[in-house]
Amino acid sequence: MSAQFMQYLLTGLTVGAIYALVALGFSIIFNASHVINFAQGEFVMIGGMATVSLTAAGLPYLLAIPLAIAAAALIGLALEKFAVEPARGASVVTLIIITIGASIFLRGLAMVVWDKRFHAAKPFTGDTPIAIAGATILPQSLWVLGVTLAIVLALSWFFGRTLLGKAMLATSHNRLAAQLVGINVRLVLFLSFGLSAALGAVAGILIAPITTTSYDVGVMLGLKGFAAAILGGLGSGVGAVVGGLVLGIVETMSAGYLSSAYKDAIAFVIILVVLFFLPSGLFGRRGGERV
Amino acid sequence: MSLLRVEALSKKFGGVNAVEDLSFEIRPGAVYSIIGPNGAGKTTLLNLLTGVYQPSSGKIVFDGHDLTGRAPYEYASHGIARTFQNLQVFFNMSALENVMVGRYLKERCGLLSALLRAPRLARAERACREEAAELMRYVGLQDYLSTASDAMPYGALKRLEIARALATEPKLMLLDEPAAGLNPTEALELDDLIGRLTGRGVTVVLVEHNMRLVMGVSDHILVLDYGRKLAEGPALAVRSDPKVIEAYLGSDAAHDGSFAPEIASAVAAAVAMHR
């Protein structure tokens, strides 16, 4: 295996892990409500920007990170409470515009609270590249991969073993049935937004030291995380992770071996290809419509 | 000479055989009913016969044309019309416009003449409006000619769907539980309407639970159970078929050798009403 291939693979996995986290956020909200949360990318941005400004204000990472995640989670909860819930039962178009409006609002807010510049964040444990199989990887990348893995494991424990997690899973399979067995589906939706926002924030915090952050990093990351979710199958946790990693690797390989100019277009070509030929994605539920 | 011929029709949903190896024939000019317990596959069958579902296997031949696998609009253009168990009324338009939509196949208008508002179009629109109003009167909706569809009562909406289906000038009309939710008076009016439809040259197929109505209007009955044909034949023969009685009412009634009281009284009432 050539060193170059290894390099692309490692970079692809790193960026893919970020996409996976964002995709998980999409899937969790979609499962609870069939709403596509266009503001998902902004939580990534908030995580990164908040951490950067908190550390700049003197807080150590150990304090800044939980605070940033909490802030993002609170904003996610607020988004659900004030923008999504009042529009319950609205049409798909309406809900899409609401979440897009929310994303524009949050970006505007970020611009005001912070600024429009790019900000560098300090890596967690230094920036001396580590050599692996002829390629190099930043320590921060190892953090990205490690934390993502830990989160995926934690989430599968949460959804598989805890009562709350199982309730959320049940709601995603059949909302009415979940209500009938006494699950508070509104609470499930509420918490889904908080959880997804936290996931997005973690992604933003992890990646900020590698790619710098600014008030509008959320747009592209959100859209690409979304492409990953579609590739894996909207609503599938496994799909989100696999989709994210595949997208990251394909993107990096294409940029390396083919053309780097269209690197960003890959995600959108994937969206179209998946939706044309396999709309339910790799792991999504294949359903029919009953008349 | 059959109007509709179904050969070995099957429809699978995942592991469930909604309809299995179904074969039957429908002759023009008669009234058929398809009955069976809930989940027997009646609505699935209707969906298959209108192209809404694609069969897993089998053939559907209508009026000499093999329509298997075609899209719903093609079934409609060959002359099959239907109503729905769960109303599919166009609630974003008036009652009259709903019926006018039914005239779509008969008033082909090119895109250019639509965009440029050709004078021919205005005349065609007026004619269409008239025809739709006439159909509404025919089904008894003369009081609703200027009403919005979302302001109409349930029974009227069911008749509106029938008017819309009639507007397509079908040879075969499939009615999916038209009596569901109707009170006895309305059910009687429906009985009368079905009779008039036959008089108009439309072959009617009814999917129904209302046994009184079924026995009252049907010439032939097809009984489904678990997606398979349980019995088929003239109405009077089917109602005394022990397999049918068993499927509906349980094995005791069948072994009794006599009619179950419910069916007996329903049949008696229908016979009395009809003659």
Added chain:
Amino acid sequence: MLARLASPRTGGLLAFAAAIALLPLVLSNKYFYDIAILVGLNAIVCVGLNLLIGYAGQISLGHAGFFGLGAYGSAILASRFGWPPLAAMLATTAAVAALAFLVGRPILRLKGNYLAMATLGLGIIIFMVITTEDKYTGGPDGIAVVPFSLGGYVLQGERIWYWVVGALLLLAVWLALNLIESPAGRALRALHSSEVGAEVVGINAAEQKVMVFVISAVFAAFAGSLAAHYSGFITPSKVAFLHSIELVTMVVFGGMASIFGAVVGAAVLTTLPQLLAVFEDYEMMVFGAVMMGTMIFLPRGVVPSLARWLARWRT
């Protein structure tokens, strides 16, 4: 009066024509003319988009892509290759129609969220191609566009353009109204209400959806060509995702299934940023808040909601 505006009738058309004719009385300088022209161009796109979203019940988050193709097509053919502007415009519009037809079939098999995302992907891919192929398109910096000329006569100046755009908008509205009131229009509305109900009366849903998609793409491309010639310059910002969102918001805000609603929506949301400039740094926040607020409180859109309030107030 507003109730009449909400229902497509000749009275509405005449009132609209009168409004266009009389508006210059309040347009006191070049700046206001410019805004009016921008409103008109957006309105042309929105009228077409409203047919797709409001009447046929579909959605597109990528219409800025068609607008951009129209603009860049005209720009490149007329400026780079020296084509006569009218020929460039017609060729471009035809090409966009062909693209919309080709892509429309597979895309419109999707519904709801999935359709939204597919059109989003399409729009962004168009944006990326335009931004990357800078040899023809000038990349992120854009390119200059020659003025529109027809046989020696050069179309230049705000006042002339106002009348041109006004007339073309009136034409667009007339065409859209004709379509809606025809059997094809009824078929579209039926499709929106119940696709299966429409199909069983013989309406070929796939075909109808593609037709309306192509028409809306043509309106957008045509407006794009006009915009390029009017501004004398075109940049990728008009092809960006944000512009697609603005267009959809204009349509939904103005009123679904309301042709005049689309015009109102375009008018309000094109002038809004000019008003919001007063908020300076907070402009983006306020815009986002307005988007959310109108969708939450006026989900039907402005014109239909107003029509309803008026109707209730009268009784």
